[in-house]
Amino acid sequence: xxxxxxxxxxxxxxxKSFLCIGLDPDIDKIPAFYRNSSSPLxxxxxDVVHNSFDHVVAYKINIAFFESQGPEGWRQLEELVKLIPNxxxxxxDAKRAxxxxxxxxxxxxxxxxxxxxALTLHPYMGVDSLEPFLNYHNxxxxxxxxxxxxxxxxxxxxxxENQQYLFESVIQKFNSTEFADQIMFxxxxxxxxxxxxxxxxxxxxxxxxxGIGEQGGELEETVRKLRNxxxxxxxxxxxxxxxxxxxxxxxxxxxxSILDYANQMKSLF
Amino acid sequence: xxxxxxxxxxxxxxxKSFLCIGLDPDIDKIPAFYRNSSSPLxxxxxDVVHNSFDHVVAYKINIAFFESQGPEGWRQLEELVKLIPNxxxxxxDAKRAxxxxxxxxxxxxxxxxxxxxALTLHPYMGVDSLEPFLNYHNxxxxxxxxxxxxxxxxxxxxxxENQQYLFESVIQKFNSTEFADQIMFxxxxxxxxxxxxxxxxxxxxxxxxxGIGEQGGELEETVRKLRNxxxxxxxxxxxxxxxxxxxxxxxxxxxxSILDYANQMKSLF
Numbered sequence: 034x035x036x037x038x039x040x041x042x043x044x045x046x047x048x049k050s051f052l053c054i055g056l057d058p059d060i061d062k063i064p065a066f067y068r069n070s071s072s073p074l075x076x077x078x079x080d081v082v083h084n085s086f087d088h089v090v091a092y093k094i095n096i097a098f099f100e101s102q103g104p105e106g107w108r109q110l111e112e113l114v115k116l117i118p119n120x121x122x123x124x125x126d127a128k129r130a131x132x133x134x135x136x137x138x139x140x141x142x143x144x145x146x147x148x149x150x151a152l153t154l155h156p157y158m159g160v161d162s163l164e165p166f167l168n169y170h171n172x173x174x175x176x177x178x179x180x181x182x183x184x185x186x187x188x189x190x191x192x193x194e195n196q197q198y199l200f201e202s203v204i205q206k207f208n209s210t211e212f213a214d215q216i217m218f219x220x221x222x223x224x225x226x227x228x229x230x231x232x233x234x235x236x237x238x239x240x241x242x243x244g245i246g247e248q249g250g251e252l253e254e255t256v257r258k259l260r261n262x263x264x265x266x267x268x269x270x271x272x273x274x275x276x277x278x279x280x281x282x283x284x285x286x287x288x289x290s291i292l293d294y295a296n297q298m299k300s301l302f
Numbered sequence: 303x304x305x306x307x308x309x310x311x312x313x314x315x316x317x318k319s320f321l322c323i324g325l326d327p328d329i330d331k332i333p334a335f336y337r338n339s340s341s342p343l344x345x346x347x348x349d350v351v352h353n354s355f356d357h358v359v360a361y362k363i364n365i366a367f368f369e370s371q372g373p374e375g376w377r378q379l380e381e382l383v384k385l386i387p388n389x390x391x392x393x394x395d396a397k398r399a400x401x402x403x404x405x406x407x408x409x410x411x412x413x414x415x416x417x418x419x420a421l422t423l424h425p426y427m428g429v430d431s432l433e434p435f436l437n438y439h440n441x442x443x444x445x446x447x448x449x450x451x452x453x454x455x456x457x458x459x460x461x462x463e464n465q466q467y468l469f470e471s472v473i474q475k476f477n478s479t480e481f482a483d484q485i486m487f488x489x490x491x492x493x494x495x496x497x498x499x500x501x502x503x504x505x506x507x508x509x510x511x512x513g514i515g516e517q518g519g520e521l522e523e524t525v526r527k528l529r530n531x532x533x534x535x536x537x538x539x540x541x542x543x544x545x546x547x548x549x550x551x552x553x554x555x556x557x558x559s560i561l562d563y564a565n566q567m568k569s570l571f
Contacts, residue, residue, distance in 0.1 A: 059407070097400060101407040103415060104376040111372060130424065131366060131397050132451045132512075138328070138370040146372060155399065155424040157446055159453020177426055182401045184428020187475055191462045199457065199468065206456055243401075 035171045036122055036150045038214055044090050044122065045264035049302040052294055053091035055271025056081065058098050062276050074099055075109035082117055084288045088295040091122035093269050114147055123149045124175060130155040130162050137165035144169045151175050153219065156203045160210060167212040174216050178203050181221025181244030204235050217241050222250020228258035240266045246273030256301045270294055304440045305391055305419045307483055313359050313391065314533035318571040321563055322360040324540025325350065327367050331545050343368055344378035351386055353557045357564040360391035362538050383416055392418045393444060399424040399431050406434035413438045420444050422488065425472045429479060436481040443485050447472050450490025450513030473504050486510050491519020497527035509535040515542030525570045539563055
């Protein structure tokens with residue numbers, strides 16, 4: 034299914050939600066019930082999906098947690114993607130990017146074989162390094178701009194020649210390509226002081242917002258400062274939904290957190 | 303085996319070479335003989351390794367070409383790493399990086415399970431995003447600085463506040479950490495005009511140099527401008543060694559290219 038801009042706008046408005054659940058199945062943190070099964074990552078995530086798909090807009094799958102388990106992890110990843118209901122928007126959070134010849138192989142894997150709707154990408158190597166992803170016009174390229182970690186001070190917030198921050202230059206550069214309509218930018222919720230200027234700079238862009246919950250970002254302020262007429266964002270919550278009670282977390286706890294976030298979003302909509 | 307700085311310096315000087323073979327087993331380009339086997343990526347790369355390990359310092363394995371084949375590609379990758387002779391220095395060219403919690407899972411995979419000596423990384427998200435890799439003190443973090451593609455103009459060569467280029471700021475920032483001795487920077491051979499100032503800025507750093515061969519970088523000029531008392535670099539050649547005659551390439555052709563590059567390096571040593 035083609036889940037371009039129109040589809041995403043409609044789904045956000047139908048669900049009255051920006052909620053994206055981050056599927057981060059950390060093998061050391063998932064409940065023992067799943068950890069001891071033959072497909073722990075898959076079984077845990079599948080249960081989370083079954084308990085949430087009618088309350089969320091999207092899922093963001095953190096590839097590192099599958100990659101770290103070797104070929105067996107990738108098998109579970111491929112099965113997981115197949116069982117997510119087709120109406121949900123699926124982001125592979127892999128943060129890839131390389132020279133064109135190599136990027137085209139990553140693009141082929143994520144956009145053809147895995148067939149997710151969106152993939153996260155590093156901008157450092159410039160526009161041509163991401164063109165093999167951008168050339169999939171029915172898919173979304175989700176480009177890191179201003180991330181939620183403290184290291185965002187090191188380079189992303191450096192001022193460049195024209196007094197822009199580097200992350201603003203990233204947004205401007207990619208939004209000036211022909212691909213702007215299929216690009217989303219990552220903006221960490223831990224950066225509320227930059228949100229108004231970011232929305233002014235990119236009035237029509239979609240943003241993927243990590244950093245709510247465990248990392249301390251505020252939901253209400255983020256929605257107020259970044260929403261536009263289309264909705265214009267997906268708000269990711271991972272650990273606060275998956276592990277609300279640490280190692281003692283049950284699927285009931287997870288369902289409670291999911292409903293709690295879904296209701297919070299609805300009340301802000 | 304611990305292949306820290308002293309090991310690498312000795313191996314470069316013993317081999318009288320900077321040669322790193324880039325194992326980029328593009329499934330669409332490898333000879334039909336291998337392509338039709340049950341483990342095409344593994345069998346092709348294994349033959350390249352058997353024909354080269356006594357002439358090279360290092361191998362750089364391009365992870366995208368394995369990842370693009372799904373779980374079966376990862377199985378072949380894991381077998382390949384096991385059969386590379388232990389004296390060779392092995393770089394996984396994966397270009398990863400994420401927030402700390404996620405990076406630590408990538409680090410665990412590459413530095414423990416796969417047990418390669420070095421891993422390539424994106425600097426965009428800042429120092430804390432790479433600390434989980436840097437905390438493996440016996441392993442090398444190979445950080446992108448000035449890459450070989452034309453997109454290096456987009457952000458890497460932006461001038462920042464203090465009139466440094468962004469790539470210089472990356473080198474300076476990471477070299478000012480306690481991890482400087484286990485960090486290598488990627489400097490594309492397509493940027494000869496920046497090499498002298500880079501070596502002046504980072505007199506003791508090791509560089510990983512892509513862009514020789516297919517991308518047009520000059521071997522002799524690169525060696526002249528970047529070598530230091532330790533050698534101080536690994537020069538990667540991929541396509542010009544793996545596919546010198548396109549789809550018609552035989553293992554004899556590959557062996558000829560390997561010996562040719564090995565001899566060119568020796569004559570410059």
